[in-house]
Amino acid sequence: MIKKLRMYFLLAIATVVSAGITRAEHPNVLLIVSEDNGPELGCYGDRFARTPHLDQLAEDGILFRQAFVPQAGCSQSRASFLTGLHPHQHGQFGLATWGFRMYRADTPNLPRCLKEAGYRTGIIGKLHIHPESAFPFDMHEITSANFQRTQLSDYARYAKEFIEAGEGPFFLSVNYPDAHKPWIAQVDGLPKNPQTKDDVQVMDYMGIDSPEFREMVADHYNCMSRLDSLVGDLLHVLDQSGKADNTIVIYIGDHGADMLRGKRTCYEGGLRIPMLMRWPGHIAPQVRDELVSTLDLMPTLLDASGADEVPGLPGAKLQPLFQSGSANWRTHYFAEYHTHAAAPNYFPQRSVRSERYKLIESLLPDTIHPDYDITIEKLQASNRGQNDGGNLDLNAVIAASRPEVKAAYALMRQPPRYQLYDLQEDPYEFRNLAEDPGHAKVLADLQERLDRWRRETNDPLLDPKKLRRLTKEVRSVKKKSAGKKYTWKYPDYLLD
Numbered sequence: 423m424i425k426k427l428r429m430y431f432l433l434a435i436a437t438v439v440s441a442g443i444t445r446a447e448h449p450n451v452l453l454i455v456s457e458d459n460g461p462e463l464g465c466y467g468d469r470f471a472r473t474p475h476l477d478q479l480a481e482d483g484i485l486f487r488q489a490f491v492p493q494a495g496c497s498q499s500r501a502s503f504l505t506g507l508h509p510h511q512h513g514q515f516g517l518a519t520w521g522f523r524m525y526r527a528d529t530p531n532l533p534r535c536l537k538e539a540g541y542r543t544g545i546i547g548k549l550h551i552h553p554e555s556a557f558p559f560d561m562h563e564i565t566s567a568n569f570q571r572t573q574l575s576d577y578a579r580y581a582k583e584f585i586e587a588g589e590g591p592f593f594l595s596v597n598y599p600d601a602h603k604p605w606i607a608q609v610d611g612l613p614k615n616p617q618t619k620d621d622v623q624v625m626d627y628m629g630i631d632s633p634e635f636r637e638m639v640a641d642h643y644n645c646m647s648r649l650d651s652l653v654g655d656l657l658h659v660l661d662q663s664g665k666a667d668n669t670i671v672i673y674i675g676d677h678g679a680d681m682l683r684g685k686r687t688c689y690e691g692g693l694r695i696p697m698l699m700r701w702p703g704h705i706a707p708q709v710r711d712e713l714v715s716t717l718d719l720m721p722t723l724l725d726a727s728g729a730d731e732v733p734g735l736p737g738a739k740l741q742p743l744f745q746s747g748s749a750n751w752r753t754h755y756f757a758e759y760h761t762h763a764a765a766p767n768y769f770p771q772r773s774v775r776s777e778r779y780k781l782i783e784s785l786l787p788d789t790i791h792p793d794y795d796i797t798i799e800k801l802q803a804s805n806r807g808q809n810d811g812g813n814l815d816l817n818a819v820i821a822a823s824r825p826e827v828k829a830a831y832a833l834m835r836q837p838p839r840y841q842l843y844d845l846q847e848d849p850y851e852f853r854n855l856a857e858d859p860g861h862a863k864v865l866a867d868l869q870e871r872l873d874r875w876r877r878e879t880n881d882p883l884l885d886p887k888k889l890r891r892l893t894k895e896v897r898s899v900k901k902k903s904a905g906k907k908y909t910w911k912y913p914d915y916l917l918d
Contacts, residue, residue, distance in 0.1 A: 427519040428709045430701060430708055430917075433571070436505075440584070441630065444665060447668070448498055448522070448539070448540070448541070448587075448669050448727050448728055449591065449669060449670050449701065449704075449726055449727065449821050450591050450592045450593070450594075450665055450668055450669040450670070451536070451541075451591075451592070451593045451594070451669070451670045451672070451723055451726075451727070452594050452596070452656075452660060452669055452670070452671045452672070453593070453594070453595040453596070453672045453674075453719075454596050454598075454653060454656065454671070454672065454673045454674070454676055454866075455500070455547070455595065455596070455597045455598070455675070455676055456598055456600060456601065456646075456673075456674070456675045456677075457496070457597075457599055457600060457601055457602035457676060458601050458603070458675070458676070458677065458679050458680045458685055459492060459600075459601055459630070459646065459649075459675030459676070459678075459679065459695065459696065460625075460633075460675060460677075460678035460679050460684065460691060460692075460694055460695060460696070461675075461695065461696045462601075462642070462643065462646055462679065462696075463476050463477065463646070464476075464477045465477040465480035465481070465485055465694050465696075465698075465718055466485070466487070467695060470488070470617070470621065470622045470623065470643050471643060471644060471646055472513055472613065472617075472643070472646075472647045473647065473649075474650065474654075474659060475650050475651070475653050475654035476650050476653060476696075476698065479653075479657070479671065479673060479698050479700055480698050480864055481707060482700045482702075483671070483698060483699050483700030483701065483705050483707060484699045484700075484705055484706075484707070484708055484709075484710055484743065484744070485696075485697075485698055485708075485709045485710070486696065486697040486698070486699075486710050486712070486714045487508070487585060487709055487710065487711050487841040488694070488712065488713050488714065489674070489694065489695050489696065489697030489714050489715070489716070490693045490694055490695065490713070490714070490715050490716075490755055490757060490775075491503075491675075491676065491677050491693055491695055491715070491716050491757070492508050492509060492687070492715065492717055492756070492757050492758065493508075493509045493515065493677075493757060493758050493759055493760070494677035494678055494684070494686055494687060494692030494693050494727070494759065495515075495516070495517065495677065495685070495686060495759075495762050496517065496550055496554070496676055496677070497514050497516065497517045497518040497519075497522065497550045497551055498514055498515050498516070498760070498854070499676045499677050499716065499765040500549070500550055500551055500676060501514035501524060501551045502716060502717060503532075503674070503706035503717065503719050503720070504531045504532045504533070504551065504557065504720070504823070505524075505529050505530065505531045505532070505720065505721070505723060506530075506532075506720030506732065506735040506736070506737050507529070507717070507735070507736065508717070508736060508756070508758065508760060508796045508879055509758060509760060510760075510879070510881045510882060510883065511736075511879060511880065512524050512525060512528075512529055512879075513525035513912070513913055513916070514551055514552065514704070515758075515760035515761065516760060516761045516762060516763065516764060516888040516896075517550075517761075517762055517763055518550050518551055518552035518554075519550070519902070519906070520745075520763050520764050520899070520905035520906070521552070521899075521905045521906055521907075521908050521909070521910055522552060522761075522764075522903060522910060523553060523910060523913065524551065524552065524553070524556065524913075525913045525916070525917055526913075527553050527555065527556040529556065530732045531556065531557055531720075532583075532593070532719075532720050532724075533545075533557050533558060533559055533593060533595075533605060534556075534557065534558050535720075535724055535729045535732065536593045536723070536724075536727055536729060536824060537558055537560075537732075538729065538730075539727055539728060539729035539730075540590060540591065541590070541591050541592060541593045541595075541727065542559035542560055542561075542584075542588055542590055542591070542592040543558065543559045543561075543592070543593045544559055544560060544562070544563075544584045544592065544593070544594045544595070545557075545559045545561070545562050545563075545595045545596075545597065546562075546563050546564050546577055546580050546581060546584075546594070546595070546596045546597065547564050547567075547568065547577070547595075547596060547597025547598060547599070548564075548565065548566060548567045548568070548597055548598075549562070549565075550567070553857055554629065554867055561580075561584055562568070562578065563576070563580040564576060564577065567599060567602070568599045569599050569602055569603070569604065571599055571600070571609040571610075571648075574609060574610060574612070574648075574652060575610075575655070576657050577596060577598065577652055577655075577656065578652070578655040578656050578658075581594060581596055581659050581660075582659045582663070584664075585659065585660065585663045585665060586663055591727070593723075596656060598649055598652060598653075600645040600646065600648055600649035600652075601642050601645035601646050601649060601679065602645075602680070603680055603800075603804060604804065604807065605638060605641035605642050605644070605645055606641065606644075607640075607644045607806070608644065608648075609642045609648060609752075612647070612648040612651050613647035613648050613651070616640075616641075616644045616647075617640045617643050617644055617647075618637070618640050619633050619634075619636035619637040619639075619640050621640060621643075622636055622639050622640045622643055623636065623639070624636060624639050624870070625639070625679065625681060625684075625691065626849075627689065627690060627849075627851070628682045628683055628684075628689040628849055629683075629823060629824070629826075629827035629830065629850060629852060630682070630816075630819050630820060630823050630827065631819075632814065634805050634812050634813070634814035635801075635805070635814060635816070635819065636911050637805070637812070638801070638804055638805060639681075642679060642681075645744070646740050649725065649903045651673055653673070657671070661808075666702070666763075667702045667703070667786065668702075669701075670699065670700070670701045670704075670723070670726060671698075671699070671701070672697075672699050672719065673696065673697070673698040673699075673702040674695055674696065674697050674698075674716055674719075675695040675696055676695075677692055677693065677695060678690075678691045678692040678693065678694060678695065679691070681801070681905055682797060682798070682801070682816070682831075683830075683834065684760065686762050686793050686797070687759065687834070688757055688758070688759050688771050688772075688773040688782045689782075689851050690780070690849070690850070690851060691850075693773075694755050695716070697714060697716070699740070699912050700822070701744070704726075704744055705744045705745075705799060706744065706745050706746050707890035708746055709740055710743050711756070712749065712751040712752070713751070713752055713753075713755040713775070715737060715742070715755060716742065717735070717736055717737035718737040718739070718740050719737070719740075720735060721735050721737050721738060721739045722737075722739050722740040722741065723815070724751070725739050725741060726741075734776070736879060738751075738752065753776060753777070754774055754775065754776050754871055755774070755775045756772070756773065756774050756872070756875045756879075757772075757773045757774075757775070757777075758770075758771065758772050758773065759771040759773075762793070762898075762903070763902065764896050764899040764900065764905050765792070765896060765897045765899055765900045766793065766796050766900070767792060767793040767796065768792065768893070768896045768897060769784070769786060769789075769791045769793060769816060769837075770784075770785040770786065770883060770889070770892075770893075771783060771784050771785065771837075772785070772872055772876060773872075774868050774871050774872040774875065774879070775845075776868070778844060778845055778846045779842065779843065779844060779845065779864055779868060780841075780843045780845055780851065780855065781840060781841070781856075781865070781868035781869065781872060782837070782840070782841040782842075783839060783840055783869075783872060784837040784839055784840075784841075785883060785889060787837060787838050787839035788836060788837075788838060788839075790835060790836055791834065791835055791836065791837060794834055794835040795835075797819065798816045801816060802814050802815070811903065815910075826853055827852055829850070830852040830853075830854075833854055837902075838854075838856065839856075840856040840865065840869070841854045841856055842854060842855040842858075842861060842864065842865050842868070843855065843893070844861075863879075882916040882917070888915065888916055891912075891915055892912055892916065895910070895911060895912060
C-alpha cells in the first residue's frame with residue numbers, strides 16, 4: 423500500500439514538472455470559497471436565504487444539487503480541493519492551526535500545476551493548509567481568517583488589482599470569512615435589513631427548535647446575505663475587467679454549517695455544499711443531480727487550462743456534465759472524518775453514499791464522540807455571547823424533541839460501528855437501519871464498497887496498529903498552544 427502511495431507522488435511530480443501550455447486560449451479561473459456554508463442559498467430552495475447574486479450565478483451556469491466535500495473540516499477540505507486528494511491521501515486531516523500538515527510538501531496542487539502551465543496565481547483570504555509554502559501563489563492578500571470581518575471591501579479591491587495586473591491567464595482564489603462563527607448580524611451596514619429569530623427556522627437536518635437557537639440561525643443567514651453582497655462586488659469587478667467571458671467562475675462552501683449534525687460530521691449537514699460553475703460558451707445553464715465532489719475540481723481545471731493531468735487523482739473531470747443530457751457518472755460518493763483540533767474532536771469515520779443510501783462506519787465504535795459535548799457547549803457559549811447572557815440549554819431542547827430525533831442525537835454522541843440511512847425516506851438521517859434485517863443486502867453492499875474504496879485509495883487506518891498509534895498521538899495533544907508547538911509524527915509512521 424505504501425509503495426503505491428510513494429509511486430503516486432513520484433509519477434505526479436514528474437508529470438507536473440513536464441507540464442506546459444498546449445492550447446491556444448486558456449480560460450481564467452475565479453474560485454470563490456465561503457466558510458461553513460451548506461446549501462443555504464435561495465437557488466437551492468432555501469426560503470430564508472437572501473442571496474440574489476449567487477442565485478444569478480446559478481441561473482447563468484450549472485447548479486450541482488448533490489455536491490459534497492471529502493471531509494467536513496476547513497483545512498481538510500481546502501487541502502482536498504487544491505490537491506484533488508482525499509484527506510487520508512494528502513495527510514491534512516486536522517486543522518493547520520493545530521499543526522496538522524500534509525504528508526509531503528511536494529504533493530502536486532492546483533496553483534503549482536497552473537503556474538507550470540503559464541498562469542498567474544493569486545489568493546485572497548486564508549489558505550489554512552500546512553505547509554503554506556507548498557502552494558506557490560504569486561500573490562496572497564488578507565492572509566488571516568478575518569473572522570472579525572474587517573476591511574471587507576478589500577476582497578474586491580485586491581481582486582481588481584490582481585485581475586487587471588496582466589494579460590496572461592490567471593487563477594484567483596477568493597476566500598471569505600462568512601459564514602464562520604462568530605455569526606455577526608451586521609458589518610458595515612451589511613446586510614441592510616438583518617433577519618431575526620422571527621424570520622427563520624432551524625435547518626431541518628437538526629430536528630430541533632427553540633427561540634434562542636433560531637436567533638443564531640438568523641445570524642447565520644445574515645452572514646450569508648453579507649457574503650452574497652461581497653460576491654456581487656467581486657463579480658462586478660470581473661465584469662468591468664472585460665475578462666468575464668473567458669473566466670471559469672466556481673463557487674463552493676468549504677463544508678456545512680457549524681451547527682449540530684453539520685460541520686465535523688459525516689452527515690449530510692456537514693458534507694453537502696453549494697457548488698456553482700459558470701463558463702460562458704462552454705457550460706449550458708442547468709441543474710445537475712449527479713453526485714459531484716470538490717475533488718473533481720482539480721482534474722476539471724487542469725483539463726480546461728491545458729495543463730498536464732496529474733495521474734491517480736480520485737476525482738473526475740466535470741466536462742461531461744457541462745452540456746444538457748445524460749452522462750455516464752459515478753454512482754457512489756465517499757467521505758471521511760478524522761479530527762478537527764486534535765483530542766477534543768478526534769473520532770475517525772468513513773462513509774459511502776449512493777443516490778438513496780448512506781453508510782457511516784466509525785473506526786472507534788461504541789465510545790463517546792468527544793466533539794458532541796464540545797459542539798453543544800460552544801453553541802451555548804455563542805448564544806450567551808450574541809444575546810447578552812442568553813440561556814440556551816441544548817440538552818433540554820434535544821430531550822424535548824420527538825423520539826426519533828432524540829435517538830439520533832444519542833447515537834451521534836456514542837456511534838455504533840455502522841449507521842445506515844435511507845435518504846429517500848429519511849433525508850435528515852434520523853433512523854439508523856444498520857440492524858434492520860430488511861436492509862441487510864444494502865448494508866452488505868455498501869460495506870463491501872467502502873472496504874474496497876479504502877483499499878484502493880490506500881487508507882492507512884485500515885492497519886489497526888496505525889489506527890492505535892494515531893489515536894494515541896492525537897489524544898496526547900489537548901490544547902491549541904501545545905498543538906502549535908508540537909511536531910506531528912503521523913506523516914512518518916502512516917507512510918511507513
